[in-house]
Amino acid sequence: MPTAEEAASFAATLHRHGLDLRRGTTEILQINTGKLCNLTCIHCHVNAGPKRKEIITRHTIDRIVDWLAVTDIHTVDLTGGAPEMIPDFRYFVQRLRALPQVRTIIDRCNLTILNETGYEDMAEFLAAHRVTIVASMPCYCPENVNAQRGDGVFDSSIRALQRLNSIGYGRTEDLRLDLVYNPNGDRLPPAQAELEVDYKVELKKHFDIEFHRLYCITNMPISRFKSWLKNNGKLNHYMDLLRQSFNPAAVNALMCRHTLSVGWQGEVYDCDFNQQLGLQWRNGKPLFLWDINPSNLIDRPVALGEHCFGCTAGSGSSCSGTLVSGA
Ligand code: SF4
Ligand code: SF4
Numbered sequence: 001m002p003t004a005e006e007a008a009s010f011a012a013t014l015h016r017h018g019l020d021l022r023r024g025t026t027e028i029l030q031i032n033t034g035k036l037c038n039l040t041c042i043h044c045h046v047n048a049g050p051k052r053k054e055i056i057t058r059h060t061i062d063r064i065v066d067w068l069a070v071t072d073i074h075t076v077d078l079t080g081g082a083p084e085m086i087p088d089f090r091y092f093v094q095r096l097r098a099l100p101q102v103r104t105i106i107d108r109c110n111l112t113i114l115n116e117t118g119y120e121d122m123a124e125f126l127a128a129h130r131v132t133i134v135a136s137m138p139c140y141c142p143e144n145v146n147a148q149r150g151d152g153v154f155d156s157s158i159r160a161l162q163r164l165n166s167i168g169y170g171r172t173e174d175l176r177l178d179l180v181y182n183p184n185g186d187r188l189p190p191a192q193a194e195l196e197v198d199y200k201v202e203l204k205k206h207f208d209i210e211f212h213r214l215y216c217i218t219n220m221p222i223s224r225f226k227s228w229l230k231n232n233g234k235l236n237h238y239m240d241l242l243r244q245s246f247n248p249a250a251v252n253a254l255m256c257r258h259t260l261s262v263g264w265q266g267e268v269y270d271c272d273f274n275q276q277l278g279l280q281w282r283n284g285k286p287l288f289l290w291d292i293n294p295s296n297l298i299d300r301p302v303a304l305g306e307h308c309f310g311c312t313a314g315s316g317s318s319c320s321g322t323l324v325s326g327a
Contacts, residue, residue, distance in 0.1 A: 048082070254302075
């Protein structure tokens with residue numbers, strides 16, 4: 001007999017619904033460039049901050065680009081930390097832009113970095129290389145943003161968004177600007193489509209800001225957010241909420257089916273969350289990107305854990321927002 005805990009596990013829940021989680025065709029390479037960041041947000045699943053030393057080197061960048069060059073992967077998603085803070089960020093983007101099959105390069109930007117000394121021309125650099133910006137903006141009201149991300153972050157984010165709009169981001173199809181909402185606390189996100197309408201109205205009315213899409217992302221019960229839940233006596237309640245909100249319809253669209261996650265040293269994972277939990281791929285030994293044959297990834301089982309309930313709750317959640325509509 002399984003224990004109550006085993007019976008409620010993510011793997012058992014999939015099994016009960018007759019589901020199996022295996023990789024499909026890899027379309028996106030998501031690279032976590034490291035833990036260095038100018039902010040220390042409460043919900044951060046990376047434990048990033050200004051004192052972190054773990055960042056990608058040029059040598060690793062070269063190995064990743066060489067691996068990518070012989071694949072059909074069309075999207076590269078740069079995350080962190082603040083990717084712009086790594087010393088070779090511009091070099092990385094230039095090398096990626098030179099790969100003919102890479103149509104989309106995403107920079108997951110915290111916005112405030114664009115106002116920091118030394119990054120004054122970063123927005124123009126991103127525009128010149130047609131980099132899609134996916135920017136954290138957990139609310140259109142200052143109180144929620146500052147509570148989650150630190151004092152002054154809301155005003156700085158608004159200034160950065162206005163600047164991005166002024167050079168064409170969010171206003172032309174070539175320069176895509178998408179925003180990311182995540183709840184302030186132990187709740188599931190509201191319906192993405194409705195919230196996007198509210199964001200568009202409020203940001204336009206008060207700040208003359210435009211953007212393309214809003215992505216709603218569920219807070220994952222790992223790293224700094226897990227500590228916050230524990231310290232506030234909310235961890236069990238939040239895990240129960242995620243379990244009870246399991247939506248089998250979200251499973252087929254989970255990002256671990258089509259995204260490969262790489263760490264700052266080139267290690268390989270099923271997703272950025274597994275990366276933060278150290279669930280590195282292994283084959284007798286830990287695997288790095290250059291150990292992987294890109295044509296052999298289909299049907300590989302995904303490494304699961306209880307945090308996976310964060311991706312299947314309600315409308316589902318991924319780095320590109322919700323997975324099913326109307327849930
Ligand atoms: S959530 Fe993003 S912006 Fe905030 S500390 Fe983490 S990496 Fe930095
Ligand atoms: S946490 Fe990662 S492995 Fe688990 S369901 Fe989400 S994307 Fe897939």
